[in-house]
Amino acid sequence: MATEKYYVPESSPWPLAASVGLFLTAVGGANFIQQATDPDTFQGSWGMPLFFVGLATLLFIIAIWWRDTIKESVGGLHSNQLGISYRQGMLWFIFSEVMFFGAFFGALFYTRWLIVPWLGGAGSNAMTHELLWPSFQSMWPLVRTPDGTTTQAMGAWGLPAINTAILLTSSITLTIAHHALLEGKRGRLIAFQGITVLLGIFFLGLQVEEYIHAYTEMGLRLDAGIYGSLFFMLTGFHGAHVTIGTLFLFVTLLRVIKGHFNEENNFAWEAGAWYWHFVDVVWLFLFVVVYWL
């Protein structure tokens, strides 16, 4: 370790360029949202194109940035120590994602155990209940809000249970692929990783199906009170992460086919796998506290 030189890359234009992309995305995004949701106050429609230009710039820059990194890796520039840095970095990134979901799960528990009962008069809140919404009844899922919006609760044992089975299976197929990678069995690796990607897509398809059902038949919407808010924000962010995870696994699958990884040099592959398992665990948690209990 002491004799190996650490790889310090030469200066690079990508970080600055990516910042410009992020800046355009942010300015465009804020105006896009305003102009799309409140066209009376916010005239114009330049937010949307700016947002997409920014996003395209950002993604394009990140893609070439990573292409450079991949070239370095394939060119043998990366030391083992750098591999460890990447791995540790990825794990801490996943930890930050856990905390992001934690904020929304925290909001769910606080709402469910405290706010809703309090609005219904629990604890020392009899007067709050009496003065604000005397006819409000505390319940969870909250299918009737204090201001009278009604909705229906999403059951756990239809599509969500099938989706749980899909994600659990995908975790198993990915683990088989992982073992195949470490044992150098390319055929099996490609097959099982391919199956994992397909399962991810299948999951997303069912999730879309569920959303359509919720919006068109159940009256369960983002704006149907706190239950709908929590339901869609939690499952929505999870779905976004499944999308990213699927893309991630798809890209590493292509790189497997190109022969980029071997038993030792496989950081990006393992990062994708960790990410997938993380998304899986979030789903299990979500299934229990959002759908089931």
Next chain:
Amino acid sequence: MSTAAAHDDHHHHAPTGLKRWLFSTNHKDIGTLYLWFSFAMFLAGGLLAMVIRTELLEPGMQFVDPEFFNQMTTVHGLAMVFGAVMPGFVGLANWMIPLMIGAPDMALPRMNNWSFWILPFAFLILLSSVFMSAFGAGNPAAPNFGWTFYAPLSTEYGPASTDLFILSVHMMGISSIMGAINVIVTVFNLRAPGMTLMKMPLFVWTWLITAFLLIAVMPVLAGAVTMMLTDRHFGTSFFNAAGGGDPVLFQHVFWFFGHPEVYIMILPAFGIISAIIPTFARKPLFGYASMVYATASIALLSFVVWAHHMFTVGMPLAGTLFFMYMTMLISVPTGVKVFNWVATMWRGSMTFELPMKWAIAFVILFTCGGLSGLMLAITPVDFQYHDTYFVVAHFHYVLVSGAVFSMFAAAYYWLPKWSGVMPNKLLGELHFWSSLISVNLLFFPMHFVGLAGMPRRYADYALQFADYNFWISIGGFWFGLSQLLFLAVCVLCAMKKGEKAPARSWEGAEGLEWEVPSPAPFHTYDTPPVVK
């Protein structure tokens, strides 16, 4: 240019011109960028504070309208917290951590540069709304809901610029998280052989724990602003009781981030002071291990005290008591630190060079702030003090004469290493004494007007507070102007004007950073040093 074409040999010469700064992968250059950025935000945020103090010089409405006043307090707080203090410490981490642990650079140098370059753009978004507001472009007015952006002020009643504000907070969060990941990975993976964890300088330890706090709570802040955004535009009810949510939920989420955040702004300061006091007392730090454990316990406890900011919202008694006792508990490890600094000085061969002056001022004034914090932690007492100038006095003692003073101490201490010349003594002495006196004139009377009931965040006040407020404003202008002296000190150093600094710039200084020449060469520790 293509990094792929780089050979194994990375002994290429230092890049020059604009490219050197824009495309940097060098921890020293990126550190310098962070430090200048932080200073710029310090001056910009200070300018807004001057507007506040001008309006409060006399009772009645004189210069600005209340709406603009609210924008000033809001953006002042945001610029100082997210623009001056946090990036300032990241700059110090960039410069010093690799030097202190014998690493060739930060672990992920390109990501390091990205962390930095996001910031100017994020603040361009935030500050541009102030300019638009000041020059009459009314809409979008700047954020006006206080740096804590409580719902529903920031949701239902937020100005149009709130959405831009939300996205700029997202950008700052991305920057902080990437910066923190870089610090942790550097410390865990790039230490020179022999540099065991318990041999690391305390600055490295405190930053390691700070980085952990950042990764843990910045995503929660991101969650809070995301809920704001969807409440504002997509009809969610997180902070709306009519839909089954609760505005108080916002405060819980915010302060779950916010309290660890105040420790993010002070732990690195503890590390700096723990480096400087032993140097000028010429004694090893008293109780090194206890400092490490105290830092770790402060960090862990900081996750379970957040609701001391919310004693007046009507929590159940059990919750209130829990948060009160936990808050008081946190002052025990803080006390351990102050005790250790004093014990390090005890019977030391002390000299009082500029960094030491700042460090001693820090110990005394930070302790004042800690004590007023303890008063605020007593729930029934806080019912009286909450949202008065007493709170403003408390957090300015810990943040200005605490965090900011520690950064001045750090700058005077390490400027020789950064620039190769000693900071100008005369200007430095003037800067120190002028800041020390004015900072107390500025913030000490705030305790009195606060105890007497003057509420914070108002553009006007009752007549009986007039005398104190006059002197507070004088202290404010004086403190603000004094910082121009520091600008002069920094510019002189940057221009290499001054006495040449030896490698070990201070007689009693210990640590790897003093083994390399001053100024530190562009690349250091290509091969790791040996640590006994």
